Amino acid sequence: MRDFYDVIIVGGGSAGCAAASQLSEDQRRKVLLLEAGPDPQPIPDMVADASKQIRLLLESPYVAMYPTERNVDGSVFYSLAGRIMGGGSSVNVMSALRPTKFDLDTWVRQGNPDWSYENVLPILKRIESDQDYLDSPLHGRHGPLYVKRPFTFDMPMSEPVRAFIERAVKMGLPLCPDINIPNPLGVCLAPYNIKNGKRQSTTVAYLQAARSRPNLTIIPEAPVISLQINGTRVEGVRYEKDGVVHTALGGQIVLSAGVYHTPQILMLSGIGAPAELERHGIRVVHALEGVGENYQDHATIYMTFEGKKGMQEDWVVPRFRLVIKSNPAQECGNFHIGMRPPTEVPGLKRMLPISAHLLEQRSRGRVFLKSADPRELPGIDPRMLEHPEDIQAMVSAMEFIAGLVRGEPAKEFYGPLLQPAPDEDWAKFARSTYDSYHHGVGTCRMGPSSDKMSVVDERLRVHGMSNLWVADASIMPTVTHANTNLTAIMIGERLSDFIKELA
């Protein structure tokens, strides 16, 4: 007799760990959490110690890299995902940014009235234990996720950082001490999910307290191969563990495998666009055109200036960012502008980059199967910076950066522009060199059943299936104007509410 669970959650990432923890609070509910990556205990120092974040990205085995071709010339950058319990929250830079009100208003406009700012705010508050705004009606005090702003405007700061901020203020940007207000703009301070120097991933914030529950089974290093489907019902989940294929049977099946693997599992199980499935010899079980479509990410470009003075910064990602509008008519800030540390190579000019991150994508990419082999990573067609308004916005942001470093006091540190060349075609440069801000979303879009490209309804149930749910970044109809981890956690929390309401 195979094991039966009330709920099976596929993927122990940001959303999956939150959902597993919340759903297993009721001891009568038997929950299985399957994670493709490992679940090392104790958590390795490189993961746990927040100060080792860049080494974690560069050296650890917990980051999956997905080669992604830029459409303009086929050159390659790498999309990333966490492959460890906690998923992205175990490898990311730990920014705890909320979706903006504008994002949630957009989701409502696209047919998801239950995701209004007013409805979502209580969930965002319940997630966090905000150390800086104890009495604010916008913030929560008792949630599992510890968040704190490690940098404030009255703290000592290095001269280059002070000059960067002063120049931004001189250009008219307001100081914004809390980026988690409804629509932030200006020189913004972000909270981080770091407590006493330790990363607060969803493994730490959610799963640790739930591990000892007898009704929660956690199986790591167990990639899911496909779903066992009978009509409109998913009976179970096939996963591989130690080279052997197992089947777990369940009442409610939740896919939280992330923006790349959730659509892959659906397609491998025969749920997707018929033409795409047939191309790989997969029998169509349930035609759903939108699976894998609607992919969006944040495009990032770097402008590199000559550094005039030596700088001793201890960060690679600074604890503040500029949120700007590339056009005053924009309804909310659509760029993050980031100061970056210098690159020094003896014998070369000192290189001082500034990054521009476009927080929206008008054209749509897709995630697709490369083959019917579940072990093969899915392919990504990014389509970033293809829409004329997106590339125009990026060039405007680049012009903003060029203006930023030309003025006092920033120009004491920033010299001439090295890359792109001042007379180069900046649009072409952006299209051929952009990288990812690593906030891919949207491949199982939430929307009403009348929208043929939507995959889940606003209660996160897959259209046309009776007990199949998706809860991760893939359900976002549009990419948020913010880092996406906190939104993914919020989606996991909401999923747990929706499933609890079934009982």
Next chain:
Amino acid sequence: MILEGKIDLSVPRAKAWEFLLDINRFVSCIPGLEEVSPLDDRRFKGVIGATVGPISGKFTFEAAIVESTPPKELAVRTEGTDSVTKSTVNGNISVTLTESTRNLTELCYRADIEVKGRLAILGDMVLRATASLLMEEFSRRLREQLEA
């Protein structure tokens, strides 16, 4: 990542060619070399150090002339590893010398650089600008030495 460019040299093509094939003189044009040692008359290995914010690393590489058509075409292959991420960086560089007028040579290069491994994450923040500045500084030194 592809880098292309040209360097105008006020010397005859034969002189430029002779310089490029002299490994000791050639490596003196490469900036940032902490160590260099010729392996034979067509190969050398070297180490370049780099610092990005709080992270310092070393890039160890070997370069070899794999094809030459005197005095106009040269193909160089480089293979290297960085000390932090153990990623590999391989490059195929083709160089063409054209004598535009007497005593004026145009050196065109095309470098196709492939980064395999985690270092690629830092690609466009660090590697592109570094590679491009390396070529710029190399060009400057080459001109300086050849035209001296």
